Amino acid sequence: MKRRRKSRVEFEVPDQSATTTTEFSFSLTRVAVSQICLSVGYRSTDSSALDTLTIITTKFLQSLAGLAASFANIANRTEANLFDIVNGLQDISLSTSDCFPGGSTLHDTESHCLIKSAVLRNLSDFVTSVSEIPFAKPLPRPEIDGSPGRNFTQTPRSPSVPAWLPPFPESIFFLERCTKETSDHLWENSDSVIGREILPVNSESESCKGRSGGILPERRARVRFKVERDSNDGESGREIEVKRKIREEPKKNESGGLIWLRTRDAIEDSC
Amino acid sequence: MNHGQQSGEAKHEDDAALTEFLASLMEYTPTIPDDLVEHYLAKSGFQCPDVRLIRLVSVATQKFVADVASDALQHCKARPAPVMKDKKQQKEKRLVLTMEDLSKALREYGVNVKHPEYFADSPSTGMDPATRDE
Numbered sequence: 035m036k037r038r039r040k041s042r043v044e045f046e047v048p049d050q051s052a053t054t055t056t057e058f059s060f061s062l063t064r065v066a067v068s069q070i071c072l073s074v075g076y077r078s079t080d081s082s083a084l085d086t087l088t089i090i091t092t093k094f095l096q097s098l099a100g101l102a103a104s105f106a107n108i109a110n111r112t113e114a115n116l117f118d119i120v121n122g123l124q125d126i127s128l129s130t131s132d133c134f135p136g137g138s139t140l141h142d143t144e145s146h147c148l149i150k151s152a153v154l155r156n157l158s159d160f161v162t163s164v165s166e167i168p169f170a171k172p173l174p175r176p177e178i179d180g181s182p183g184r185n186f187t188q189t190p191r192s193p194s195v196p197a198w199l200p201p202f203p204e205s206i207f208f209l210e211r212c213t214k215e216t217s218d219h220l221w222e223n224s225d226s227v228i229g230r231e232i233l234p235v236n237s238e239s240e241s242c243k244g245r246s247g248g249i250l251p252e253r254r255a256r257v258r259f260k261v262e263r264d265s266n267d268g269e270s271g272r273e274i275e276v277k278r279k280i281r282e283e284p285k286k287n288e289s290g291g292l293i294w295l296r297t298r299d300a301i302e303d304s305c
Numbered sequence: 306m307n308h309g310q311q312s313g314e315a316k317h318e319d320d321a322a323l324t325e326f327l328a329s330l331m332e333y334t335p336t337i338p339d340d341l342v343e344h345y346l347a348k349s350g351f352q353c354p355d356v357r358l359i360r361l362v363s364v365a366t367q368k369f370v371a372d373v374a375s376d377a378l379q380h381c382k383a384r385p386a387p388v389m390k391d392k393k394q395q396k397e398k399r400l401v402l403t404m405e406d407l408s409k410a411l412r413e414y415g416v417n418v419k420h421p422e423y424f425a426d427s428p429s430t431g432m433d434p435a436t437r438d439e
Contacts, residue, residue, distance in 0.1 A: 074374040099349035158326040159323035
């Protein structure tokens with residue numbers, strides 16, 4: 035009881051200020067409950083009484099849902115069906131004998147026909163006798179869709195993945211792993227050789243894809259070029275030949291694919 | 306033999322009645338919106354793609370609330386009218402859902418609601434009915 039009173043104090047706030055999902059759904063239920071009270075014949079209400087009735091409504095809904103879900107789980111099913119709901123209703127009707135009379139008389143289990151259940155017959159009478167009262171306000175779609183349960187089902191997934199599995203992690207995690215793989219990439223392609231040129235992320239992931247497949251996306255021209263040190267440094271005449279893949283085609287034309295790089299220039303550039 | 310045939314016919318009728326009822330649920334719009342019910346159902350671990358079953362739960366809840374409210378209304382009507390000075394006001398009895406009536410009605414449904422006895426809760430205190438309007 036204490037808990038209930040506390041929550042009542044919380045919900046004294048007007049409906050517009052509902053921020054969380056719980057408050058939002060509570061205020062929606064409150065509107066529906068007050069509509070039902072109005073249809074019964076009430077003209078006004080104490081806010082505490084309305085809040086109490088709203089809380090009891092949500093408890094009723096959740097206990098019925100919990101009962102039906104547990105009946106479904108006992109029968110090794112994940113989805114509840116009509117039998118589970120009727121069984122749950124009959125369990126509830128034992129305590130609320132006024133609302134759903136005849137709950138103690140089970141439906142005919144041999145013929146498997148549920149309309150024999152007095153509870154269900156009462157409900158069908160209710161549907162035919164009571165005129166429908168549609169909900170007063172149109173529901174804002176994004177608020178309801180924002181609930182995690184909805185998003186879960188709406189994420190696109192391949193048909194081979196069962197629906198009850200949790201969704202895949204965000205694609206950031208794949209990309210991160212892909213860039214990590216480049217650390218054991220070929221030494222020639224590493225940044226230190228290319229001249230600290232930072233590759234864009236897209237091309238890296240591309241090369242990564244090609245690597246994992248074992249096939250390069252396209253055949254590239256192979257270029258030879260020499261790195262020569264200046265004679266002033268003392269170590270003269272040393273030539274290092276480096277084979278590298280080159281991306282830009284125009285460089286290939288210069289002096290028959292032979293490019294001379296001076297180390298000093300490179301050092302100056304880096305400084 | 307004859308008996309078996311009869312029960313078979315009865316079963317057929319019952320099946321037809323059940324299908325008819327479920328079909329009528331498709332056209333019936335419950336006061337509690339489907340999305341709201343679905344939200345509460347999902348919270349309790351209930352999964353079902355069938356809209357008719359969600360409507361069935363919704364209708365059951367609506368019936369429960371309506372029954373509780375009408376019981377409370379009976380309690381409200383059965384109570385002797387508070388003494389009013391104005392005769393016009395005495396004729397138009399205010400129909401207000403109060404905690405007192407609600408807790409009496411809910412007791413029959415197995416819900417024990419206890420609330421502190423506020424002075425203002427009692428209708429016999431001569432409270433101005435105009436202030437209770439929503």
